[in-house]
Amino acid sequence: MTVDELRLRKRYALYLKKNGRCSVCQFRAQGGDGFHCRGWPDRVATCDTDGKLPAFRFDDQVLKGMRDAQ
Incomplete structure (x- = not known):
């Protein structure tokens, strides 16, 4: 696993923890x-x-x- 992939995994895990599973669904609304x-x-x-x-x-x-945020 590359450093970029590891960063992306960590970023994704933090995003899920903060915003919940619905935040990564195609059918989401805020x-x-x-x-x-x-x-x-x-x-x-x-x-x-x-x-x-x-x-x-x-x-x-x-x-x-x-x-893209990297």
């Missing part, structure tokens, strides 16, 4: 209390267990933005 499903402000990090759509889908643009 509200007053942080990130949640777009159109579902009461639905936070339950998309894998509640059986409703949309389900979590990772947004590649989040990592791209973290790489």
Whole structure:
């Protein structure tokens, strides 16, 4: 693993810890209390267990933005 990859992993882990799993989903929206499903402000990090759509889908643009920040 390169130094850049290690930095990206650390940056990503910190971002998740600070903003939650919903912050890296394609279907996210930002509200007053942080990130949640777009159109579902009461639905936070339950998309894998509640059986409703949309389900979590990772947004590649989040990592791209973290790489550009180097």
